[in-house]
Amino acid sequence: MKTLIVIGAGISGLVCGIYAQRSGFRTVILEKAGNPGGVSTSWKRKGYTFEGGIHWLIGAKKDVPLNDIWTETGALQDNNPVFFKDPVYTLIDGDVKLELRRDLRTLSEFAHEDRFRLAIMRFHVWCFSFFHTPVQDICGLKTRHPRKFSPIEFIKMGPAALLTPWLMSLSARNYIKRFRNVHLRRLLEAVVDPELNALSLIYTLSSFTTGDSGYPKGGSLRMAQNMADTFTALGGQIRYRTPALEIAEGGVRTADGLLESDAVVISMDARTAIDKLFTSPLQAPWATRMRRKLDTAQCMFIALGVRADLSAHPRCMQIQLDEPLHAGGIEFSALTVNNYSRDAAYAPEGCTAVTCILPGHSYEYWKSARADGSYAARKQEAVDGFVRMLAKVLPETEGKVEVSDMATPLTYERYCDTHEGSYMSEWKPWHFCCNAPIRYRKGLYFSGQRTAFSGGLPIAAETGRRTAQTLCRDFGAEFVSY
Numbered sequence: 001m002k003t004l005i006v007i008g009a010g011i012s013g014l015v016c017g018i019y020a021q022r023s024g025f026r027t028v029i030l031e032k033a034g035n036p037g038g039v040s041t042s043w044k045r046k047g048y049t050f051e052g053g054i055h056w057l058i059g060a061k062k063d064v065p066l067n068d069i070w071t072e073t074g075a076l077q078d079n080n081p082v083f084f085k086d087p088v089y090t091l092i093d094g095d096v097k098l099e100l101r102r103d104l105r106t107l108s109e110f111a112h113e114d115r116f117r118l119a120i121m122r123f124h125v126w127c128f129s130f131f132h133t134p135v136q137d138i139c140g141l142k143t144r145h146p147r148k149f150s151p152i153e154f155i156k157m158g159p160a161a162l163l164t165p166w167l168m169s170l171s172a173r174n175y176i177k178r179f180r181n182v183h184l185r186r187l188l189e190a191v192v193d194p195e196l197n198a199l200s201l202i203y204t205l206s207s208f209t210t211g212d213s214g215y216p217k218g219g220s221l222r223m224a225q226n227m228a229d230t231f232t233a234l235g236g237q238i239r240y241r242t243p244a245l246e247i248a249e250g251g252v253r254t255a256d257g258l259l260e261s262d263a264v265v266i267s268m269d270a271r272t273a274i275d276k277l278f279t280s281p282l283q284a285p286w287a288t289r290m291r292r293k294l295d296t297a298q299c300m301f302i303a304l305g306v307r308a309d310l311s312a313h314p315r316c317m318q319i320q321l322d323e324p325l326h327a328g329g330i331e332f333s334a335l336t337v338n339n340y341s342r343d344a345a346y347a348p349e350g351c352t353a354v355t356c357i358l359p360g361h362s363y364e365y366w367k368s369a370r371a372d373g374s375y376a377a378r379k380q381e382a383v384d385g386f387v388r389m390l391a392k393v394l395p396e397t398e399g400k401v402e403v404s405d406m407a408t409p410l411t412y413e414r415y416c417d418t419h420e421g422s423y424m425s426e427w428k429p430w431h432f433c434c435n436a437p438i439r440y441r442k443g444l445y446f447s448g449q450r451t452a453f454s455g456g457l458p459i460a461a462e463t464g465r466r467t468a469q470t471l472c473r474d475f476g477a478e479f480v481s482y
């Protein structure tokens with residue numbers, strides 16, 4: 001039996017570990033942190049649960065290819081049924097409330113002046129409704145359950161393929177700019193970070209309209225724990241609080257010594273790994289490109305426990321601010337606020353967990369704040385600003401915030417060692433040339449968020465599976481998917 005070490009129990013490492021273990025490799029996952037899931041995580045504070053990972057799970061719908069990975073790895077089971085929100089976002093802009101529903105036709109009733117442009121956007125979204133994150137078998141694989149890709153499916157993806165270069169060359173902000181109605185523009189800016197390319201926007205909208213993108217009960221931690229349990233039930237071993245220190249001849253060095261293995265999969269951030277895990281920084285053309293060109297996706301995350309029932313308010317609010325909020329050296333004129341009041345397990349009775357992701361590059365800002373000793377004070381300032389803003393829009397929260405928490409890129413760096421504290425791969429216009437290869441050489445592989453575009457959980461899962469297949473092919477093993 002061949003032995004495998006997977007570095008990282010994030011979603012990609014878990015997917016890879018489960019398939020590898022099932023395919024006959026004796027697999028050990030080394031994880032730096034104390035629990036599975038990596039950056040896809042949720043945590044508890046004084047009776048509140050804060051969801052700091054999954055907001056939209058692509059592949060949650062039963063008939064899309066990615067769903068097979070989520071079911072085969074036990075990520076989705078009876079204990080975490082998926083809920084599909086509708087409306088998906090609600091803009092709150094002074095007295096104006098505008099909903100983004102899964103049926104995009106409802107937008108034309110509000111923004112009559114844009115009905116022609118909205119029809120074009122709906123056409124773009126419709127083209128992508130036939131496009132799914134590909135879950136294919138690699139060439140030359142031995143498997144009992146081959147995945148067949150029918151020519152009809154291929155033809156159906158044609159219109160999306162034709163639109164792709166144009167959408168990739170454009171930012172979401174520039175795509176949205178064409179709409180005249182200011183509220184419509186502001187609502188659409190909630191869907192993805194407007195600096196990402198327009199393909200991310202259209203793809204995400206299409207996942208809403210096709211009834212995908214749900215939220216599994218119990219959120220990130222339940223899902224990651226389900227996967228970890230599947231892996232250990234198969235006989236795999238996870239060693240928590242055991243960082244890999246070095247890829248050595250014949251295995252991986254940890255603080256406990258050398259762990260021998262026939263193969264190693266690096267599923268932690270590859271950008272960090274190429275400089276940290278090798279005796280001397282790894283030299284390869286793609287590694288040089290990565291060092292030079294990689295632009296990281298960063299965010300801050302604010303979570304509040306509020307002693308008030310907010311169930312009269314929408315679940316996911318895009319709030320337009322009359323005064324900007326300053327956090328991490330960035331000025332925000334709008335914020336997307338998640339209201340978990342309808343999820344009973346997330347807060348004590350009559351109370352609500354509220355969260356907000358603030359996207360943008362703030363790593364350097366927080367690093368210098370840490371260096372000059374003002375890190376905690378600046379975090380508190382940002383939280384206070386957020387609390388004041390919330391009280392203006394939802395007056396019942398005034399004076400009722402009993403718990404607050406904030407993560408910065410330094411938090412993600414500390415817990416998961418992601419490069420510059422990034423939280424997923426970046427997919428800006430024309431940005432696609434600095435990935436790590438799945439197979440570096442026989443016995444050494446990469447998976448996860450730096451091995452493919454676009455980003456998020458679909459990429460973590462798909463690359464985890466592809467890496468396990470590559471490993472099976474290299475070692476002449478049969479790939480067993482379920």
Ligand SMILES: Cc1cc2nc3c(=O)[nH]c(=O)nc-3n(C[C@H](O)[C@H](O)[C@H](O)COP(=O)(O)OP(=O)(O)OC[C@H]3O[C@@H](n4cnc5c(N)ncnc54)[C@H](O)[C@@H]3O)c2cc1C
Nearest residue numbers: 008010011012032038039055056243244268448449456457
């Ligand atoms: C606030 C937030 C919201 C998000 N929302 C969504 C969403 O709605 N939908 C979506 O699709 N995606 C979302 N994402 C992104 C998604 O969670 C990530 O893209 C995905 O989880 C990345 O998985 P990964 O396995 O590739 O990497 P990681 O999660 O980074 O996993 C790598 C693992 O390696 C471990 N590690 C690092 N160094 C070492 C070492 N030396 N030794 C051992 N272990 C090590 C880390 O601790 C970590 O567990 C969100 C992320 C955040 C932070």
